[in-house]
Amino acid sequence: MSPTTKLTPKGAATRQRIIEGAAAEIRERGVAVTTLDDVRARTGTSKSQLFHYFPDGKDRLLLAVARYEADQVLAVQQPQLGGLTSWAAWRRWRDTVVSHYRGRGQHCPLNVLISQLGRVTPGAQAVVSEMLRRWQDEIAAGVRHLQGTGEIGPQLDAERGAAALLAGIQGGVVVMLSTGRIDHLEAALDVGIENLKASGNRA
Amino acid sequence: MSPTTKLTPKGAATRQRIIEGAAAEIRERGVAVTTLDDVRARTGTSKSQLFHYFPDGKDRLLLAVARYEADQVLAVQQPQLGGLTSWAAWRRWRDTVVSHYRGRGQHCPLNVLISQLGRVTPGAQAVVSEMLRRWQDEIAAGVRHLQGTGEIGPQLDAERGAAALLAGIQGGVVVMLSTGRIDHLEAALDVGIENLKASGNRA
Missing domain, CATH: 1.10.10 (Arc Repressor Mutant, subunit A)
Structure with missing residues (x-):
């Protein structure tokens, strides 16, 4: 079904x-x-x-579970991720992400499921692609909002900026899963957000 | 042995x-x-x-192979990664990384080995940690070099900047492995390097 x-x-x-x-x-x-x-x-x-x-059995169920876990990845970042309308809001979102992954430690249910299903299978790819798309859309919306208020420079490509920040988060999480260290995730978020702020000061 | x-x-x-x-x-x-x-x-x-x-059998051999593949990850970025002494050199390194991962597609030998060994086993963690450490050291050395020539602002924390850029690369690669798309890797590198440049203009 x-x-x-x-x-x-x-x-x-x-x-x-x-x-x-x-x-x-x-x-x-x-x-x-x-x-x-x-x-x-x-x-x-x-x-x-x-x-x-x-x-279709276990694989189809696992795919539905992967979709559920991908939804959870976004849900734990709400409502902060959906309301990136001030630098204070970006800060709260940053803290939410860091504290979530710090609390979870080296266990990521979605990663486990995607590995099990096979990273390159169409089903697994679709789940990850959709999650990343929604995640990036939310970040880009936050960038555009602060471009509207003049706090982020108008010359900045919101979509590309969001893609770069999202990549930094994914990498920070992967480094944490692989080494137990969370400082790459913190650096990616902090440096990324500082650079968005700096673009406003340059404008 | x-x-x-x-x-x-x-x-x-x-x-x-x-x-x-x-x-x-x-x-x-x-x-x-x-x-x-x-x-x-x-x-x-x-x-x-x-x-x-x-x-000790297959697992010990796999760990040695993982260490070899981790060395390859750095080797394919040389000599560019080891000589980030001008913006042109950073650009060549950026192109080397992107073209390497574009050519490789959705297959990463190191990732396969680390998954097989178990991401949280001490041996696998040591291999990944050491690779990331060496990678970050090279990027940080490049940042410090351009701080020395005044092209990157002196106020920038080279280690944290290198950690953020490295996280972006890891995330860009993971997104490519999971979705087949390389634009996150490109965005992470391009935005990261542009922000390093901008820090020099602000100084």
Whole structure:
């Protein structure tokens, strides 16, 4: 069943319960050992229900869980990410991102799922691409907002600036996952935001 | 046998031949299916030779291959990375990095090995940490050089600036591995270098 198929409200709720249960199971026990039976037991669903919502089996469920975890990546940054309308707001967003990843440590549920699905599979690529697109859109909207108020220079390419900052965040997170150190993430955010500010002073 | 154990020149050459043969085999066929027998066959080494240099088996060999691939990541950026002494040199380095990753596509041998070894294992972390340290040192040296010639502002924290640029590169590469798009890597490098330049104009 594709996510775009119309479900009754009850059906959508059941499907969501399966996805969230699978996500919790995978976070606790790891993706390799989590079976469909584990997910059924945790979510109180029958084999026929699971088959109804995920007829293609575990990989299709994992993809839905990856989409859910990608949504979580953005959700934990809200409402700050969606309201980058002052330098104080950018600062709060920066602190939210850093404290989220500091708290999570070297575990990233989305990264685990994408690795399991295969990074270059079309499904995994679509999930990551869509998440990055939405993330970049929010940052670019913040840049444009401060261009509107004159706090960021009008000459700055908002889309490219957002792409660069987003790359810095992704790299900072990857460095943290690989080394346990969070200072690259902090440097990427701090230097990136300072340079946006400086562009306003140059204008 | 640890890498620090003293080897005869011939022993060191044999060990290196095993590592490079394993790296080539893994690049061609993938880490999951490559066996020690494949490596022996490819490198013309006996079981006792392989055991002599890698008594702990495949994981220790994979770690040595990861270290070799990490060295390659830096080597392909040379001599440009080691000589960031003018804006033209920074530009050549930028082009080298982008063209390297564009040519490689969505395959990163080091990432494959680190995933296989387990990102949070001490050995894998040490390999990645050391590579990032050397990479950041080279970028920071370039920043300090241009601070010396007055082309980058003296107020700029070279280490933090290098960390931010390095994070942007890591993120740009990760985005490319996950989506096939290289524009985040380009944005991270271009925006990062432009901001270094702008700091000089502000000084």
